[in-house]
Amino acid sequence: MTALEFTLVVLALSALAGFLGALTGLGGGVVVVPALTLALGVDLKYAIGASLVSVIATSSGAAAAYVREGFSNIRIGMFLEIATTIGAIVGAFLASRVSTHALAIVFGLILLQAAYMSFKGTPENAERVAPDALAARLRLGGAYPVAGSPQPYGVRRVPAGFVTMFGAGALSGLLGIGSGAVKVIAMDRIMRVPFKVSTTTSNFMIGVTAAASAGLYLKNGYINPQVAMPVMLGVLTGALIGAKLLVHMRVKTLRLVFGVVILALAIEMIVNGIAGKV
Amino acid sequence: MDDRRLETIIGRLLRAGVLLAAATVLAGGVLYLARHHGDPVNYHSFVAGGPQTRTFTGIIQWAAHGESAAIIQIGLLLLVLTPVARVAVAVAGFLLERDRLYAVVSLIVLVILVFSLMHAT
Numbered sequence: 001m002t003a004l005e006f007t008l009v010v011l012a013l014s015a016l017a018g019f020l021g022a023l024t025g026l027g028g029g030v031v032v033v034p035a036l037t038l039a040l041g042v043d044l045k046y047a048i049g050a051s052l053v054s055v056i057a058t059s060s061g062a063a064a065a066y067v068r069e070g071f072s073n074i075r076i077g078m079f080l081e082i083a084t085t086i087g088a089i090v091g092a093f094l095a096s097r098v099s100t101h102a103l104a105i106v107f108g109l110i111l112l113q114a115a116y117m118s119f120k121g122t123p124e125n126a127e128r129v130a131p132d133a134l135a136a137r138l139r140l141g142g143a144y145p146v147a148g149s150p151q152p153y154g155v156r157r158v159p160a161g162f163v164t165m166f167g168a169g170a171l172s173g174l175l176g177i178g179s180g181a182v183k184v185i186a187m188d189r190i191m192r193v194p195f196k197v198s199t200t201t202s203n204f205m206i207g208v209t210a211a212a213s214a215g216l217y218l219k220n221g222y223i224n225p226q227v228a229m230p231v232m233l234g235v236l237t238g239a240l241i242g243a244k245l246l247v248h249m250r251v252k253t254l255r256l257v258f259g260v261v262i263l264a265l266a267i268e269m270i271v272n273g274i275a276g277k278v
Numbered sequence: 279m280d281d282r283r284l285e286t287i288i289g290r291l292l293r294a295g296v297l298l299a300a301a302t303v304l305a306g307g308v309l310y311l312a313r314h315h316g317d318p319v320n321y322h323s324f325v326a327g328g329p330q331t332r333t334f335t336g337i338i339q340w341a342a343h344g345e346s347a348a349i350i351q352i353g354l355l356l357l358v359l360t361p362v363a364r365v366a367v368a369v370a371g372f373l374l375e376r377d378r379l380y381a382v383v384s385l386i387v388l389v390i391l392v393f394s395l396m397h398a399t
Contacts, residue, residue: 004316007307057300074285074368078387085387138379211391220332223351225346226321230307
């Protein structure tokens, strides 16, 4: 393959990954890494390095659009970023100590979990809760637009959410993904933050989390300019288009479509990891 | 200054940072393809590159020489710095809101980010 062909193919794949990732709030990384490794045989370390920078682009590029809709909560995001950034440094350190095959298998398991979440179609926590004592002291609650008028929401179980966010950060640093799925679990499932607030705040947090492992990735040579260039530009373009459509689309349909893609990638990633092909 | 206004400012800052980074990466990419479009490439096995793509000083020096890979890396560095700037603006914003708790929370995140970037140089 020539440099031009490689760049164009990666650009197209990445644009699709960014589009799907933005629509689902899960980030482009979970699609772009398996696409690069499985379809093009790119070494996993180059793939996760390129993915890491592209999720920073996705997160930051879409932020302005999300803010305008009035969903994201900067206090929840900033507070939990303490956990995700420390986790990300730990994860990036581990990435340089673990074999590529093991990384591929862990990646596959994360994809399986993402697919499971998509199929299960977790009902949105429509019922709002009163904040518990710690969340009230941290002033984590807020209000989000429902049918044009602001509806207040409370937050609960901050310590459990914080610990889960550390795990999300570690996965982000280990696999070069935004780990938006785990971030959304921590907020939507554990802390009872409304789903749309969770996904948009998660998107906001992904860039900061990924930036915390970028230094180690750069130093270890995972960020290869010729690979990262088309991945970053492609994912960013796809994500900006996806973010514009997000608020108009139904969450349930999105999750089902995404689940099928993710499940196929998960199986292939695990099989290849075990067979030592990735 | 309230939270909504602060988020809007941060959102715009992030978008500007990303556009600047993307433009730089694109410029480096066009230069790279103009020079190397016909070169055979495969990235099947991992080889850590030289200092021109892995250290801050190396990247800046080689970009100054017009090395396309280093120009791409400059763009990617700008991208990495964008969320760092976002946290710095949040620190200032919360101070303006006289919200000491969240000014400190943001400052902790900023220190972690700076530490990790310094650690890697």
